Amino acid sequence: MRIPPYLKKGDTIGMVCPAGYMPPEKWQTAVDVLQQEGYSIRLGTTMNSKSENYFSGTDAERLADLQAMLDDSSVKAIFCGRGGYGMGRIIDQLQFKNFRKHPKWIIGFSDITVLHAHVNRQLKIASLHAPMAAAFNEGEYANPYVQSLLAAVRGEKSVYRKAPHPYDKKGKASGRLVGGNLALVSHLIGTRSAYKTKDRILFLEDVGEQLYNIDRMMIQLKRSGMLENLSALILGGFTDNKDTDRPFGKDIEDIFKDLLDEYDYPICYGFPVSHDKENYALKVGVNHTLIVNEEGSILSEK
Incomplete structure (x- = not known):
């Protein structure tokens, strides 16, 4: 696994929206803060999109914008403004020849899980699952989660702690960290972007899903073998869950407990990685x- 060079003051960060549309007023604070941190910001064309639909541009426009940032060796990191949906539509058209020669940090989460997984599986290059532009707004750039992003790109090693949870499964394990949004991790099964999970620490989070759909996606991971030989499992935030008119019959934590009881590796519940404010850089x-x-639980970078 190759670790991209960490950032230093004066380095250029490219900022793109490779999936959903984001208005400028939602990302301007992030630009301001990153500039105050000493970085130069290069805005991609998708940051000022004139799109009138869900996406920040056509597939071809979003592909070209991200490709330009991947190819430009003067860009030292690619910061995704937001996720949403769209990476899966362009991932197979991206070319990584120059990126392989000059790896750089790809930063984002949610739909950007597709890019993290592809880079991990196909290129064996590390990336950064972390807060995106909206997390900087309303003074929140000072919170420990956005600050963990800034620390990570500087090369600081992370140590994250959380309080115990009654369903935690105790133990100690080491391995490469992989994961992201549950919907995307499960969606990638059967593709050339799917994570390999043997001897890995897998982390998962999601937002706005029906309870039965979370159950279904976890069963998909289970049936695919992705949960069998993990080193450990980290369950993050599963926020804004929905239930059907006729209740599913279990809350989110019991869904996980019932499906995971058979495994003997350590399992951490409620880790602060999520679509909410609590979203440490990983x-x-x-x-x-x-x-x-x-x-409680401690996740530390080796």
Whole structure:
């Protein structure tokens, strides 16, 4: 696994929206803060899109914008403004020849899980699952989650702690960290972008899903074998869940517990990686150690 060079003051960060549309007023604060941190910002064409539909441009426009940032060796990191939906429509058309020669940090989460997984599986290059532009708004750039992004790109090693959860499965494990949005991780099964999970620490999060759909996606992971030989499992935030008119009959934590009880590796519930504010930066592909005990959980970068 190759680790891209960490950033230093004066480096250029390319900013793109390779999936959903984002109005400028939603990303301007992020640009301002990153410039105050000493970075130069290069805006892609999708950041000022004139699109009138869901996407930040046509497939061809979004592809060209992201491709330009991947190819430009003067761009030292690619910061995705938002996720939404759209990476899966262009991932197979992207060319990574120059990116392979000059790897750089790809930053984002949600739909950007597709890009993280593809880069991990096909190129064996680390990337950064982390807050995106909207997380900087309303003074939130000062919170520990956005600050963890800034620390990560500087090369600081992370150590994250959380309180114990009654369903935690205790133990200690090490392995490369992989994961992201559950819907996308399950959607990629059967494609050449799907994560390999043997001996990995897998982390999952999601937002706005029906409870039965979370159950279905976890069963898909289980049936595919992705959960069998993990080193450990981290369950993040599953927020804004919905239930059917006739109740599913289990809450989100019981869905996980019932499906995961058979596994003997450490499992951490409620880790702060999510679509909400609580979203620590995680280096995908980098070796980590997870400790789960009576005092809580510690995830530390090796």
